[in-house]
Amino acid sequence: MKKYYPIICILTLAFAGVIFSGCETTGGGAATAPPPPNSARLLVNRVANFGSDLSLVLSVDGKDVGSFTEGRSYSGYLSPGQHVIVARVDPNIGGGTKPARKTVNAKAGQTYSYTAGQSGGNMTLVTNRGQSVPVY
Secondary structure (H helix, E strand, C coil), rough: CCCCCHHHHHHHHHHHHHHHHCCCCCCCCHCCCCCCCCEEEEEEEEEECCCCCCEEEECHHHHHHHHEEEEEEEEECCCCCEEEEEEEEECCCCHCECCCEEEEECCCCEEECCCEEEECEEEEEEEEECCCCCCC
């Protein structure tokens, strides 16, 4: 047993190294990247009383861009031009909650900020005032 001990130790350390190197996180690559050129910024916050077992699903031009639980929000970029923003709830039990739709005519260098919530069985996207300011 003693003659195999060094080999077992080396293999164990090598295996641990492989496992922990796979757990490495890359700190701020995407967070520090500059915005795409000629883009507008889109921010969508999930209202605090949205519901603890519900997710906000956000789509831009028919493509889902994320599903957000408590305390989460969306931050992304839009190319200049007209875009359709849709907010819906998941799960939508019985299909009773209608999605909210906003059409945004995005202009380069501007920020468009909304808060998503529910009101009267419908989703809402409320414009956050004072947020249409240059990004750069």
